[in-house]
Amino acid sequence: MRVETLTTLDDLVRLEPAWAALFGRVPAAAPFASPAWLIPWWRIFAPGRLATLAVWEGDALVALAPLYVETGPALRRLLPLGIGLSDHMDVLIDPAHAAAAGQRLAEAIGATRRDWECWSAEEAAPGAAVLGLPEPYGCASTWADHSASPVLDLPGSGDTLDAVIPPRKRRKWRMALNRVGRRDWRIAATTPETLTEDLGHLFRLHGARWESRGEAGVLADARVQAFHAAAAPGLLDAGLLRLWTLRIDGTVAGAYYGFARPGAAYAYLGGFDPAFAFESPGTLLVGHAIESAWQDGAAAFQFLRGQEAYKYEWGAVDRWTRRRSVVPL
Known part of the structure; x- marks a missing residue:
């Protein structure tokens, strides 16, 4: 060698x-x-x-x-x-x-x-x-x-997500689905044609989420945005990217940015419009990501580093x- x-x-x-x-x-x-x-x-x-x-x-x-x-x-x-x-x-x-x-x-x-x-x-x-x-x-x-990198172990094909997601979070997820169900809504995966626009929504909504907390967020750095814009086309072409947008009544209310490989999914970034807090865009998008990973046969949903409370609400445990x-x- x-x-x-x-x-x-x-x-x-x-x-x-x-x-x-x-x-x-x-x-x-x-x-x-x-x-x-x-x-x-x-x-x-x-x-x-x-x-x-x-x-x-x-x-x-x-x-x-x-x-x-x-x-x-x-x-x-x-x-x-x-x-x-x-x-x-x-x-x-x-x-x-x-x-x-x-x-x-x-x-x-x-x-x-x-x-x-x-x-x-x-x-x-x-x-x-x-x-x-x-x-x-x-x-x-x-x-x-x-x-600490919280992980949600996903059930096998013979079980359901109810086996791993705590009852309290399941109720909140159902409530979010019921609330948004009264509106015209959809979650759509990015395509080569929509990638640039969808990244723009992600950058904007991630910033809005952190600004509502009085903080800047990682995407406030122009070079970090430039990096993700440069990496996303190759990640999409390789089948690794999971970029979804949530539209409610025609308005993009949330965005989810993650990755997937056979056996595992990775939640990386997200953002939502505080004006849609009642509909819980974050819960809808993370729930969609977890469900999609499970349907694709993933054994684990990786929330990645950081001990934010919402990760444990979904049933993740520290690794x-x-x-x-x-x-x-």
């Missing part, structure tokens, strides 16, 4: 087809490890020196560590691409070559240890490949809990992401 070091945006773009194919062979990988997410992130932010490592066996990409070196005045850190805006970050390792490719990737990371003072693997989900990589040569690791910190000896 040979190792390639990628140091420019052009390198990442050139790698994209092989990266997408590898991502497709790793069923446990979250959308945040896909090229559709991480290449736009690097294009918009590029906060350091790119130091991504690719492991090849012949013409097949069998492992990838999307990394960069933070070049600020403080500690030189080796960090994952996507940090700050991503959850469930990980390296990608082809399951058919897991042991050999993982070993080779760990060796490659260890070989760069003079370039950094700490490699910090952030927001790794339980069971993430990066947590189980062999110790890089000349290094030592420590592990710690990182963030903690982990941080692996690696330092040269």
Whole structure:
């Protein structure tokens, strides 16, 4: 197996087809490890020196560590691409070559240890490949809990959502459906033709939701909006994006922005018009997302990091992401 070091945006773009194919062979990988997410992130932010490592066996990409070196005045850190805006970050390792490719990737990371003072693997989900990589040569690791990431485990095909959603929330969901049922309403999935418009609704409504609390919200940053606008077409084309808008009497009252892979769905952002609070757009959209994930056969609905009360109202329970910190000896 040979190792390639990628140091420019052009390198990442050139790698994209092989990266997408590898991502497709790793069923446990979250959308945040896909090229559709991480290449736009690097294009918009590029906060350091790119130091991504690719492991090849012949013409097949069998492992990838999307990394960069933070070049600020403080500690030189080796960090994952996507940090700050991503959850469930990980390296990608082809399951058919897991042991050999993982070993080779760990060796490659260890070989760069003079370039950094700490490699910090952030927001790794339980069971993430990066947590189980062999110790890089000349290094030592420590592990710690990182963030609470509530998860709703979904029932199998022989059961119903009533088995996992608490009765109080089921009643609130039914009440919201009854209230909106008196109006002309629909939830629609975005399409390539409506994507730009739907993202605009998401940005506007997310801002309105946070402004009603006297806060700005993550989308107040123009670069963050630019990133999502750049990433969304590729995510949609890859079948990863779940962007829905709720219209009530012709007005967009809410928007939901999440992702899905076989086996799991991920709730990322949302927003609603405070003028429609009586109809509970947030409940309607999250309920729709959970129901859609269950109907698609997902085993888990990931609410991602943050301990907001509404997540637990749906029956989610905390699962903690982990941080692996690696330092040269």
